[in-house]
Amino acid sequence: MKFVRAMSFTMAFMLGVGGFSQVSAEPVVATPVAIPAPQAGMSQVVFFRPSGMGMAISCNIREAGKMLGTANNGRYFVLATTPGLHKFTTHGETTDELTIQTEPDETAYVKCKIAMGIMSGRPNISPSTKEEFDKHAAKIKLSDPEKMAKAIAEDDAHRASAAGPH
């Protein structure tokens, strides 16, 4: 009983602190992310990952094995690509695949979520829409281009060394 009372008090205190912090915080102005149109004749894909579980797990997007970018928790990146069929993969405890067809002068949206796995998280990429992206747009940020370029370069080097000399 004492334990229950102590937990109740703790919960009430935490809620109180939360409520106080909300009152005193500056009002958050939601700034929607405006995705520019792709280059004429080209297409682009917005990969985004809303905040959620599996914060420590990156959602690395690959096509034909090559890493294209990464969307960490609450981040997104834009991939400029050619119109046509594209088969993207992401790897965690399992590998998930998504094939989409991009159209000229249009933007496609792909969402990444981390689902619960047995040992670690299971990234899942699924088709999405501009409307769904806009719902999260105020809370997500662009992936750091420098960090992403560095991660891609390291991955390229790793893949090259793994492939060995021909």
Place this chain on the structure above:
Amino acid sequence: MIAGAFLGPSLAVAQSIAPPPAGASGNVNTASQPIAEGDCCTLPALTPVKLEISSHLNSATSRIGDHFIIRLAAPVTLGDGLQIPAGTEGVGEVIHAAKSSFGGKAGELLLAARYLDYRGTHIPLRSLTYAPENGKGREGTALGVVIAGGMIGSVAAMFIKGGEVDIPPGVVVYAKTAAAVNFPDPTKPNGDNSTQKGSLSQ
């Protein structure tokens, strides 16, 4: 398994459709090419078309590369009273299919409209979506018909059944022509009458 057996016949229909040709066929031209001699009418690229999916599709049973039947749900006017009639058949393709699985992963199904076949002339299509040209969601679904199980509250949600995406026959979708198509003049002796004047029932 039950769903698979239930959907078996419709999938068999889908698989019996001839696959689309590697390239555009018939009188398909890019928008910048001139109309050939003897052609009367051009269907411009990016013309909105209203379609109906005639096959039964399901994320658990459809396979990537499956073809399915689409039909023109509303006639397309070419000018001079010429129309491509409603009911004109074509082919769509399953771009991505994944059944629901462990971890709360919902079923996924991505579709694309490939072409309408009107009297031997293929009209290439693109940008299949649930929303019309000026409707909500047009840009967001530009990659094709996007139906993900997690999109509760969207139009797609009505097709979700038990974590899978289920598309019954008769669903109306929208697309655009992917390239300009020239049709022969039906009044000329050598024309193949590939377009009709006036009545759609001819």
